[in-house]
Each structure stands twice: as C-alpha cells, then as structure tokens.
Amino acid sequence: MTHPPDSAADDALDSLIAPHRNHPGALLPLLHDVQHALGCIPHEAVPRIAAALNLSRAEVHGVVTFYADFRTTPPARRVVKLCMAEACQARGCHTTAARLSAATGLAVGETSADNALALEPIYCLGLCASGPAALVDDVPVARLSGLRLDALIAELGR
C-alpha cells in the first residue's frame, strides 16, 4: 500500500498511532485519540490507521461508521446532546426539546448552517432521576426545565 508523502498532518497522526501499535484490540482507543486530537476521523486517516494496525481499510471504515460517537467531519463549535431516552421522556424531555428547538431553530439531530451549534440526541447519561439531562459541550447539565432551561437558552445566545 502506498501513502502520499509525509506532511505535518501525517506526522500528527503517526504520533497518535504510535502508542497503540502493539496493543491488542487497539482500534477503538486509537480512534478515540484521533477524534480527540483532530475533532473527527478524517477520511485520509483511515488508510494510515489500517496500515498501522494491519487491518483493511474496510475494517477501519466499518468500525468508524458503526459507532455513533465517531464522526468523519468536524463537530459544530457548540454541541448540546439532549437525552431522549425513556427516563428523561418521563421527566419531560420532549418539552425541553421543543423549547430548545424553538429557541435555536434546530430540530434534535440538526446542526446550524454556520456550524455554530448542533442539537443532538443522546440515549442515557445515567442521570435518570434528575432529567431532563444533557451534555453541553461535554459538561453534564440536569433538571433542564423551567429556569435552568431558560439559563441554558440564554447562554447559547440564540
């Protein structure tokens, strides 16, 4: 398999790959590291990861696309992941979602055209007695109704 000539991006990728090279079952930890460093798993990274772990490109692509966490394009600058699972449903997450949608103009699952904000569903944060719950830019927030939801909407500034 041939690779394009090394560039700074490739070097960065290689330094992410190196610690995982000889570990059993290294693909998921490596993909997490790549996404943490680069914001996503760029298509160009797939052949290089495959070669380093002695996998086919199809195998790596298959894993990247199987898991909801892995993305192939950069995330929005701000991301609200609202829990839409049963316990949060019982605590009114549909009302919370409707208010967030009205305030942001985004349905759950949508990203704004300027990539400034994404409103994503997530299924259970284990905050089932304190819902509706969300991760706002990876920070957990619970009891998202009433004034606490007002505060979040104001803070999102939309």
Added chain:
Amino acid sequence: MSVRVYVPGDMAAVAVGADQVATALTAAARAAGIDIDVVRNGSRGLFTLETLVEVETPQGRIGYGPVDAADVPGLVAAGLFAGGAHAQRLGPVEALPFFARQTRLTFARAGLTDPLSLTDYRAHGGLKGLETALALTPAEVVARVKASGLRGRGGAGFPTGIKWETVLAAPGPHKYIVCNADEGDSGTFADRLLMEADPFVLVEGMAIAAHAVGADYGYVYIRSEYPFAIARMQAAIDLARGDGWLGRGFDLEVRVGAGAYVCGEETALLESLEGRRGQVRAKPPLPAHKGLFGRPTVINNVLSLAAVPFILAEGANAYQDFGFGRSRGTMPIQLAGDVVNGGVFETPFGLTLGELVDDIAGGCVGGRPVRAVQVGGPLGAYFPRGLFDTPFDYEAFTARGGLIGHGGVVVFNDTVDLAQQARFAMEFCAAESCGKCTPCRIGSTRGVEVIDRIVAGEARAANIAVLEDLCETMKLGSLCALGGFTPYPVMSALDHFPEDFGGADARRAAE
C-alpha cells in the same frame, strides 16, 4: 482544626451545580475566617437532594440539601459549618427514611468516603475481601461465590459462581476478567454511581475474580457517556497498582465505548474490545470457554463484581441470608423517571413494585397519578398499577411477562402514551440493532410501521395480529436480548394499555 465538608463530585451532583456549590462554600468559609476541608465524595444516591452538602460535626455528619450555590451565603450565616439550624438542614443523612430503609452491602461506602482515598477505603472495610480470597485456593473462592447465590446483575441473572467455575476449569495460559460497565439502559445508573463513588470496590472484585479463575488481565469497558466514571476508574486502577494490589500477576485497564447500546450485550462487548464493530456473536462457544481474543473469559456486570468483596469478607451466608426465592442477596434498585425520591435504593430482593414506586420513590412529582412503570430498561415491560403486587425478584417478574434487568424502575405519570412508548421501543431497537440477525434488524423497522398503522386506525385488528406475530418472531428468532426482548415493552404496552392503541376493543377485535 479544619471543618470537614462533603460536596459530591459525581456526575449527577455536578450536573445540578455541585462544583459551584463547592466553590461558593470555599469562598464563604474564607470570608468567615473558617478553615474548611472540602471532600468531593460520591453522591449518597438520593439525587433529589443534590447538591447534598454534609458537614462533620461533633454530633456526626449533618446534611443540607438540595443546595444551590445561591443558597450558600444564607446557609453559612445560619451556621452551616457547625451544623446550625436552617430550612434546608436534613440532619444525619442515614436517618432519612430513604436511607434508613436500605440494606447497603455493595454500596456500603458510597457517599461516605473520598472515592480515591485508599486510607478511607481501608478504614471502611475495604480490601478485607481480597485478603480473605488470597488466603484461599481458587476453587474455594469459587465455592464461596456459588454458595452466596449471587446471580448476574446485568440482567440475565445467571449464577456468577457457575460462570467462574467454568472459567477456572478452562485451560490457560491466558484468561481474562471483563467488567461490563456499558450501562446503556435508560433508568439505570447504579454502575455509574458505584464507579464514581467507590471505584476501589470494583477493582477489588475484579482482583478476586482474577485469583478465583487464574486470569492475568482485565478490562473495564465503560460507555463514553460516563466521562466521570471513566476518569475515576482510571485513577483508582493507578492507585491500586501503586498500592501493590494490582500489577502482580493481574492488571487492569479501562476501555471506552463509542455510543453503541448493543455493546452492553456481552459478546458484542467482546467484539468491541477486540477493535471491531459491536456485532453479537452466536453462542456457543460461551465466553467462559472462548471469550476475549479466543481465551476463557469471565464477563460480569459492575454490580456482580462489586458484590464479591462483601461475600468474601463477610461470608457467603451473610449475603445469602438476604433475598427472596432464588434471588439471593441485595439489589441496588434504581428509581427514576417521574418520582419524588429518585436514586439508588439497595435492598434485599422481595419488596413489591408498589412499595418501591409508592412508598420509597414517593410516586410522581406534584402528586400526579402513576400510570405505568417500565422495569428493566428499554427492553423491559411496562407494568400497570394492577401488577404492583409483583415482588422484585427475577422469577416473579418473568412470571408476569416482565424482567428486572439491571434493576431500573422508570415511573411515568398519567400523561404517558403507551402506544408512543411501544413505538419508541421498536425505533430504539432499529437504531441500535447491530444488524447481524434479521428479526432484530428488519423486524424493528417493520414494528414501527405496524404500530403507526394501528394508531392511525388502519385495519386495526389485522395489524394487531401482525404486530403480535412479529413480536413472536423477534422474541424467538433474534440472536440476543436486543431483538429478543424488544417485544416486552411493546407487548406489555399493548396488553395492559390497549386504550392507547385506539380503543379498548382493539384487542378483543383481534381475537
């Protein structure tokens, strides 16, 4: 002397502002010239009270809650640091009915200690189980776990000791201990709280398991939605290694999931650990014979492994004495959804669903009527009030067309639409199906469509018959519990709440 103040640092407390409360307390103490030592414990487990601040006083630990950062100046002025009177003063937390009624064996230390203090861990009985185990032969340890009656807390309820016995008998050289911490069921959070509030007990349980079966390596597979638990477990493993109870013939590492619900199924989890798509494996071979990387593997839920140190330290009988029927010991039940008192309630098996929902959880917020309770996560049945006399026990729930699963109890008030909940169950299955078997992959999508037709009143009787047939096929023909158990919420909703599917006559018309 400084005053010890406890402010929980677990995810549920932080999500309602515990960090801001801790900062405000530190600032207020400094302003008042009082020297305080803030300990970030785990939540005691009653999330309604979060942020629950506790102050160590000569009269014991006095709780205040729920505290918001804005409440802090008033509380401090009322003498919080000396346990002073205030409307939010709860007194000793153990005396609150929610805690006084519990039997905490697995969660004995949760909320009491600094989760990452080895000194606290030892002072509260930690490591006694491992020390006892290391003085026994592997077969003796397995025998004790078998005698305790402990059954898999992930949901299947398979006897833990028998699983261990199989792995002990399997040939080496390499064997693995895998902890399933992919707690994806909505309404469950006991694994999360345990890992955040008392991570060492899980490390200890896994070390005991390793000694019992002769394993040399272990993994804790934690879902990515639990960032706090991931960090705590990693830190606890490093501390345990530094303290010498890991790294000598057995070591552990944390692996992080990537947002796939199906990876909570044990064989899909093993695939994921090996670096592949989380697709379910056909059984046999059992993981105990050919598990991770083809080696004999113990794969147990967090709560199963965390129950083991108590069993070794206090004896199999001490555990076995609690319980109901063939469900021995205690279960950390999780009360969630629209409840007044939501949280972890560890109790011997046998309380009825009604006692749990009405007495302990206190029913719905604002006194709304409880209409339905989903027990056992997204794959569990919806029970109406008519089934509230069901005792919390593996067999009793099965007999009533349900399951206890991982012990999640999600309460819904009278505004719930059970046809929509049934539809959601199918939709969730369709989204999360690993795609390996047809009943789950295709059946779930067809299920959504059929429910939509029933609700729209389109050939209702015929479509109900189709839905029943489809559920039967999924139940009997799916490879794992995702497709196999999705019929539970669907059929229970239809059976117990037919009026939500377009008329009480709908079922009769189908027959």
